[in-house]
Amino acid sequence: MQTADDLDRLYPAHVAALQGRVGRALVSIDCGALAIGAGLTKYRFLDDRPDPFAVNPHFKAWVPILDAPGSFVICVPGRRPTLLFLQPEDYWHKPPSLPDGVWLDQFEVHVLRHADEARAFMPPRTAYVGEVFTGAEEWGFAALNPPALLDLLHFARAAKTEYELACMRRASTIGALGHRAALRAFEGGASEYEIHLEYLAASGLLEAELPYSNIIAVNEHAAILHYTDLKRTAAGTLRSFLIDAGGQFRGYASDITRTYATALSPFSDLVAGVERLQQQLCAMVAPGTYYPDIHLAAHRLIGALLVDVGVVTCAPEAAVNLGLTAVFFPHGVGHLLGLQVHDVGGHQAAETGGVAPPPAAHQFLRLTRRLEAGAVVTIEPGVYFIDLLLQKAQSDGRGRHIDWDTVADLAPYGGVRIEDNVVATAAGPENLTRAAFASIESSPSLGGRA
Ligand code: GLY
Ligand code: MN
Ligand code: MN
Numbered sequence: 001m002q003t004a005d006d007l008d009r010l011y012p013a014h015v016a017a018l019q020g021r022v023g024r025a026l027v028s029i030d031c032g033a034l035a036i037g038a039g040l041t042k043y044r045f046l047d048d049r050p051d052p053f054a055v056n057p058h059f060k061a062w063v064p065i066l067d068a069p070g071s072f073v074i075c076v077p078g079r080r081p082t083l084l085f086l087q088p089e090d091y092w093h094k095p096p097s098l099p100d101g102v103w104l105d106q107f108e109v110h111v112l113r114h115a116d117e118a119r120a121f122m123p124p125r126t127a128y129v130g131e132v133f134t135g136a137e138e139w140g141f142a143a144l145n146p147p148a149l150l151d152l153l154h155f156a157r158a159a160k161t162e163y164e165l166a167c168m169r170r171a172s173t174i175g176a177l178g179h180r181a182a183l184r185a186f187e188g189g190a191s192e193y194e195i196h197l198e199y200l201a202a203s204g205l206l207e208a209e210l211p212y213s214n215i216i217a218v219n220e221h222a223a224i225l226h227y228t229d230l231k232r233t234a235a236g237t238l239r240s241f242l243i244d245a246g247g248q249f250r251g252y253a254s255d256i257t258r259t260y261a262t263a264l265s266p267f268s269d270l271v272a273g274v275e276r277l278q279q280q281l282c283a284m285v286a287p288g289t290y291y292p293d294i295h296l297a298a299h300r301l302i303g304a305l306l307v308d309v310g311v312v313t314c315a316p317e318a319a320v321n322l323g324l325t326a327v328f329f330p331h332g333v334g335h336l337l338g339l340q341v342h343d344v345g346g347h348q349a350a351e352t353g354g355v356a357p358p359p360a361a362h363q364f365l366r367l368t369r370r371l372e373a374g375a376v377v378t379i380e381p382g383v384y385f386i387d388l389l390l391q392k393a394q395s396d397g398r399g400r401h402i403d404w405d406t407v408a409d410l411a412p413y414g415g416v417r418i419e420d421n422v423v424a425t426a427a428g429p430e431n432l433t434r435a436a437f438a439s440i441e442s443s444p445s446l447g448g449r450a
Contacts, residue, residue, distance in 0.1 A: 004101075006166055007103075007163065007166055007167070007250075008101065008102045008103065010161070010162045010163035010166055011102075011103045011106065011163050012106055013161065013162065013163065014161040014162070014163035014164065015062070015081065015106045017161050018061060018062060018075070019075060019077065019081065021152065021153060021156045022034050022075045022077065022153070023077035023078075024152065025148070025149040025152040025153055026077060026127065026149070028148050028149065028152060029127060029143060029146045029148050029149050030125075031125050031126065031127040031142050031143060031146075031149075032076065032077075032123060032124060032125035032126070032142075033074060033075065033076045033122070033123040033124075033125065033126040033127070034074070034075045034126065034127050034128075034129060034149070035072050035073070035074050035122055035126050035127070035128050035129070035130075035141070036056065036058045036059050036062065036072060036073045036074075036075075036128075036129045036130055037056060037059065037070075037071075037072055037128065037129070037130025037131065037133070038055050038056055038059040038065070038068055038069055038070065038071040038072065038086075038130070039053065039054065039055055039056045039059070039069055039130060039131050040069050040070065040131060040133055041053055041069045052208035053066075053067055053069055055067070055068075055251070056129070056130045056131065057251075057339040057340055057344075058129050058130065058153065059071070059072075059073060059130070060250075060251035060339060061157065061251075061339055062075075062081065063083060063103070063107070064099060064101075064103065064250040064251065065085075065096075065098075065099060066209075066251055067096050068085055068086060068087075068096040069086065069096075070086035070088075070112075070115040070118070071083070071084055071085050071086045071096075071112075072084040072118050072121070073107075074121060074122070074123070074126070076123055080106070080107065080108050081106065081107055081108070082107060082108045082109075082110065082121060083104075083107040083108070083109045083110070084110050084112055084117075084118045084121055085098050085109060085110070085111050085112065086112045086113075086114075086115055086118070087111050087112070087113065088113060088114065088115075089113055098111065119139050122139060122140070122141070125142045126140075126141055126142060127141065127142055127143040127144075127146055127149055128141040128143070128144050128145070129145055129149070129150065129153075130145075132144055132145070147353065148352070148353065151348065151351060151352060151353040152351045152352070154344040154345040154348060155345050155348050155350065155351035156351060157338060157339065157343070157344070157345065158336050158338075158343070158345055158369065158372060158375045158376075159372045159373065159374035159375050160338060160374045160375070160376055160423070161374075164252060164338065165374070165376070165423060167249050167250045167251075167252040168249075168252045168253075168254065168337075168338070168376060168421070168423075168432055169432055169435070169436070170247075170249035170250075170252075171211075171246070171247040171248055171249040171252050171253055171254040172247065172254040172256070172421060172432040172433055172435070172436035173247070173436045173439060173440060173446070174203045174204065174205065174247030174248065174249055174254070175203065175245065175246050175247030175254040175255075175256045175433075175436065176247075176256070176433070176436040176437045176439075176440050177202045177203055177204075177247075177440055177446065177447075178199040178200070178202050178203035178205075178245055178247060179199070179243060179245065179256060179258060179437075180202065180437075180440060180447070181198045181199060181201065181202030181203075182195045182196075182198055182199045182202075182216065182243050182245065183241070183243075183258070183260065184198070185198040185199075186218070186238070186241045186243075186260070189234055189238070190234060191230075191231055191232055191233050191234040192216045192217070192218055192221070192229070192230045192231045192232075193230040193231065193232045194234075195216050195243070196214050196216050196230050199214060199216070199243075199245055203247055205247065205248060209248055210245070210246065210248065211246040211247070211248045211253030211254070211255065211340075211341045212246060212253075212255070212341045213226075213228045214228070214230075214243070214244070214245040215227050215228060215242070215243065215244035215245065215257075216230060216243050216245070217241070217242045217243070217414060218231070218234075218235050218238065218240070218241055219235050219237070219238070219239050219240055219412060219413065219414055220411070220412060220413075220414045221242075221414055222240055222241075222242035222259065222384070222413065222414025222415045222416070222417075223384045223385050223386050223387075223411070223414040223415045224386075224414075225330075225331060225382075225384070238262050239261070239262055239263075239267070239412055239413050240259065240260065240261055240262065240267060240413040240414055240416075241259065241260045241262075242257065242258075242259045242260075242414060242415065242416070242417060243257065243258055243259075244256070244257040244417065244419065246341060251339055252338060252339060253337060253338065253339070253340070253341045254337075254421055254432065254433070254436070255337055255341050255378050255380075255419060255421060256419055256420070256421070256433050257380055257382075257417045257418060257419030258418065258419075259271050259274070259415075259416040259417055259418060261413070266309060266310075266406070266409060266410060267410055267413040267416075269309055270305070270309050270383060270410065270413075270416055271416050271418075273305040273308065273309065274302075274305065274381060274382065274383055274416045274417070274418050275418050277298070277301035277302065277305060277381060278379060278380075278381050278418040278419075278420070280297075280301060281294055281297060281298055281301070281333065281379045281381060282379045282420055282422050282429055282431055283429060284297060284429075285371065285377060285379065285422040285423075285424050285429040286371065286424050286425075286426075286428070286429065287371060287372055287373040287375075287424050287425070287426055288370060288371065289370065289371045289424065290369075290370045290371075291334075291367045291368065291369055291370070291371060291377065292358070292359060292362070292365060292367075292368055294333055294334070294379065295332060295333040295334075295362060295365050296359075296362075298329065298333040298381045299320045299325045299326075299329065300316065300317075300320055301381070302325050302328065302329045302381060302383060303316035303317065303319035303320045303324070303325045304316040305383070306319060306324070306325065306328060306383070307319065309406070309410075310403050310406045311328065311402065311403060311406050311407060311410070312324055312401055312402060312403070313401050313402070313403055314401040318401070319401065322398055322401065323361065323398060324393070324398050324401055324402070326361070327386075327389045327390065327392075327393045327398065327402075328383045328384060328385070328389075329381060329382055329383060329384070330364070330384070330386065330389055331364050331380075331382065332358070332362065332364045332365035332366050332367070333365070333379060333380060333381055334366075334367065334377050334378035334379050334380050334419070335366035335367050335377065335378055336366070336367055336375070336376070336377060337376045337377060337378055337421055338376060342366055345369075346366045346367040346368065346369065347366070347367075347368050348369065356368040356369065371424040372424065373424055373425055373426055374423065374424065374425070375423070375424045376421060376422070376423050376424075376432070377421070377422055377424070378419055378420070378421055378422075379419065379420055379422055380417055380418065380419030380420075381417070381418065382415060382416055382417035382418070383415060383416050384414065384415030384416070384417075385407060385410055385411040385413075385414065385415060386415070390402075390407065419433075420432070420433035420434060421433050
């Protein structure tokens, strides 16, 4: 596993890469500096209780700080960047503490006590990126969230720096630890809620630190793509378990799904079939691959699998063309991953902006770009038995190619999804997820075998 020293070694080149991007983006909007706001604490309606702070992804791209509302990073091309760290005087709460580490050497750091002290540090002709705060207009920014600058930064961040990849490997390991504990809890008869708690304990994350809400679905619940109900009591009969849960490290996400069957059955054959085709799709992740081709390949492979397991009675190709595969696989095959779980820029046509829409029949595909080296994507095919979509198929005629008895047998299992996170590299796909599961199994210190 990558160590803290590796991260320290890789970090300066990461900051240099960000500086290069920002320098180019500032030229394009004729500004001299960029100020990135961390964001602000938000309070619930009619309440003095704050929501968990969600940092601006542009801020955490620069600094491994997730909890310092009111802080700023200021980048002036050719100069060491500045970190304005807001540490208010407060005896009700613990003020954020500046994480130490050699990464700080890359910055000129100023600790502020009041949010408005930051204003005096803003260079002339500064563009601002972040949530627009009350009074921002009076700070004299040359531009607020200028689209041309955002386009360039969003497009560029699909391809990760070595530092970012190191963070994402760690996020994958954290997710794998949570998944392993969750599976043990399921096997021990725990409820969805108890499985969730085991996940948190093993990953060492607070709920608010998860990259997205855990999807922990037993039996039929696996048919709900983003099921987050967490039933407090265990199901009487355990047939299947779908868990879609990620880890987070220094603000970078992993996004991992596994599906398990409790016994050999047509459903376990289906799980094995999805697993096999998922690995074929992962093998397609490479620099130059047009991502929608992976999505279309997923439909072809799922069409063949549905015929194999007896769900669909027509030929696989017809199943795709008639929109039958979309009844059982109604989402995109994956997305960009990084600072956000569904990372930005997936539909961007170029760094100068523009939209590359998904194919008309595949509106839910979140990524329509050609992959560059260093891009991290998820590959997450699935097969589900969703009442709503099955009823539609029945009423619009597609149902005559469906074997309803087989569907009735499989529906109590909900569905299958297998999701890995894969880096496109010239040397072949790097599967962060499989590597993370293998590393915890071979590491005694992480609870694996020697
Ligand atoms: N966990 C949400 C997704 O897989 O996209
Ligand atoms: Mn995903
Ligand atoms: Mn997921």
